Amino acid sequence: MAMAMSDSGASRLRRQLESGGFEARLYVKQLSQQSDGDRDLQEHRQRIQALAEETAQNLKRNVYQNYRQFIETAREISYLESEMYQLSHLLTEQKSSLESIPLTLLPAAAAAGAAAASGGEEGGGGAGGRDQLRGQTGFFPSPGGASRDGSGPGEEGKQRTLTTLLEKVEGCRHLLETPGQYLVYNGDLVEYEADHMAQLQRVHGFLMNDCLLVATWLPQRRGMYRYNALYPLDGLAVVNVKDNPPMKDMFKLLMFPESRIFQAENAKIKREWLEVLEETKRALSEKRRREQEEAAAPRGPPQVTPKASNPFEDEDDDEPTVPEIEEEKVDLSMEWIQELPEDLDVCIAQRDFEGAVDLLDKLNHYLEDKPSPPPVKELRARVDERVRQLTEVLVFELSPDRSLRGGPKATRRAVSQLIRLGQCTKACELFLRNRAAAVHTAIRQLRIEGATLLYIHKLCHVFFTSLLETAREFETDFAGTDSGCYSAFVVWARSAMGMFVDAFSKQVFDSKESLSTAAECVRVAKEHCQQLGDIGLDLTFIVHALLVKDIQGALHSYKEIIIEATKHRNSEEMWRRMNLMTPEALGKLKEEMKSCGVSNFEQYTGDDCWVNLSYTVVAFTKQTMGFLEEALKLYFPELHMVLLESLVEIILVAVQHVDYSLRCEQDPEKKAFIRQNASFLYETVLPVVEKRFEEGVGKPAKQLQDLRNASRLIRVNPESTTSVV
Secondary structure: OHHHHHHHHHHHHHHHHHOOOOOHHHHHHHHHHHOOOHHHHHHHHHHHHHHHHHHHHHHHHHHHHHHHHHHHHHHHHHHHHHHHHHHHHHHHHHHHHHHOOHHHHHHHHHHHHHHHHHHHHHHOOHHHHHHHHHHHOEEOOOHHHHHHHOOOOOHHHHHHHHHHHHOOEEOOHHHHHOOOOOEEEEEEEEEEOOOOOOEEEEEEEEEEOOEEEEEEEOOOOOOOEEEEEEEEHHHOEEEEOOOEOOEOOEEEEEEOOEEEEEEOOOHHHHHHHHHHHHHHHHHHHHHHHHHHHHHHOOOOOOOOOOOOOOOOOOHHHOOOOOOOOOOOOOOOOOHHHHOHHHHHHHHHHOOOHHHHHHHHHHHHHHOOOOOOOHHHHHHHHHHHHHHHHHHHHHHHHHOOOOOOOOOHHHHHHHHHHHHHOOOHHHHHHHHHHHHHHHHHHHHHOOOOOOOHHHHHHHHHHHHHHHHHHHHHHHHHHOOOOOOHHHHHHHHHHHHHHHHHHHHHHHHHOOOOOOHHHHHHHHHHHHHHHHHHHHHOOOOHHHHHHHHHHHHHHHHHHHHHHHHHHHHHHHHOOOOOEEEOOOHHHHHHHHHHHHHOOOOOHHHHEOOOOEEEEEHHHHHHHHHHHHHHHHHHHOOOHHHHHHHHHHHHHHHHHHHHHHHHHHHHOOOHHHHHHHHHHHHHHHHHHHHHHHHHHHHHHOOOOHHHHHHHHOOOOOOOOOOOOOOOO
């Protein structure tokens, strides 16, 4: 019972969704008003999802069934077409046999027809015009029929007949320049518009042995025509149009990309047009096939013309006669070569790129050591056009306009086929352009988090993972190719690194983050960059070169902050001992000083929670060592002098303040306390700074050594004298 109710509900839902006036917004609004809660909406959503899945399955089943029926229908059409060709061939042979008998009477009949036409023209009226058209409509022997029967007119007669008829057509004198061209059939037709079947104009068709000429009727000049169009028989298809009164006796000519519909005078003339068009096309195809076979047929050894002996010439002066070597012919009659251009079109249409390149490789291998006579050049011209089309399709596959999903492996198919086509440079350029667009899109889609370090972790993961995958795919695709491609990849990697550094700098340095945050972000970027060393790609120096200006700016900015803070504390200096109030605070300060590298801080602590140092000196020590530690995380050789000069400027501010206070202070107790702070700076802090700098950089700093050695002779300003501590 429940099952029946669910089926009826599903069918009712399906009918509701399939109704013509269905509106999704109104339906959802009514559903939300009628439902009791979230559970009803979830159940309704499941029913709609089940209905969608059922519809998708039915659609797949119908498509598969229609596809099978289409294949079976195409197979039946192919069988029927072959049978119709056989039947047409038999009928053509019978017709040729019947028409070969009165061929000798054709010139006389043509003369009589011309006389009748002239007489009709003098008499005027529609009847005379119809008699004239009937006299002009008829068959002319094809070369095959003439050669078989031997009774047809010769080449001069065929050319004379063509010249006589075409003299009545304005604007087609250039047709007479084609050698071997003759008239096969001609007659009056009426052209109709293809879409609405409206009558357009009266025309006259001239069927030659290799083309069809269409001329329009000139009503003001009886018996004269104007050239309209010329269609080669190679690209012409004839289609019989089924009679649908009053539209009857029609046939269609298909010439890509256009088509035209013509109406014959009666059913007999229509049938003659269809038959003679097919026969002439078949004869032209057979003729060209024989020409290719003759061109490809091997010839006998060249004949060497014996040199006439001259009794008056010396034998020593005789030169050997070099025989003329005839050009070797290439066999192009094989079926796979004849069908190669069409097979390439099919492969390109079906996106079978591998099959298309396999066919091209097969042809190139076959023609590798063979000469290039005109038939081979013609074949190569037709194939080159397909190669151009295939290249355009492959280029579009690699364009950034296509979907960038799937990673670098998604481009492997198109890249490999371009390389096989000999376009390695283009494949490399397109591959790298595609990956640059993918990297740029991935970076833009990253969500900017509130925490800078979290965003940098995501940015480094996305960028360096993409770069690593691209490098591995590049090595796979372009292995064994020109080494210039690897240079292009290095240039591309530097460009991509510039894209990464732009996003990195905007988030880290432009937002004025603290030096510790900037140092941590740079450390993360360096660690990810070192992963590229697994594939032999080291871009660390590029990161340094691109970040050097931003890091210099950050160091300079933080140095100014420390100097301003130190000067501010110096202005409020009272030269008193620090009282930390609690043992916990004293212990915490000891740990902080120990982490700064001051191991002998115990000797500066007194009873209880007192510290025998000024608050200004202690704060300066912690801030300076913190700056040095963070700056060393950012250090690379290009920043050596910037970091060293910043340290010297910071230290000079504190040293100059101590020296100035020592000279100006008159109280003996405070003066002794100032000397104790100066001793801490010169004998403890400066050596620790110098040692830590040497450990982080790898070499000693002469400027820091000179500052420590000359610390007892500090000039405060040009107007003061030096003082000895």
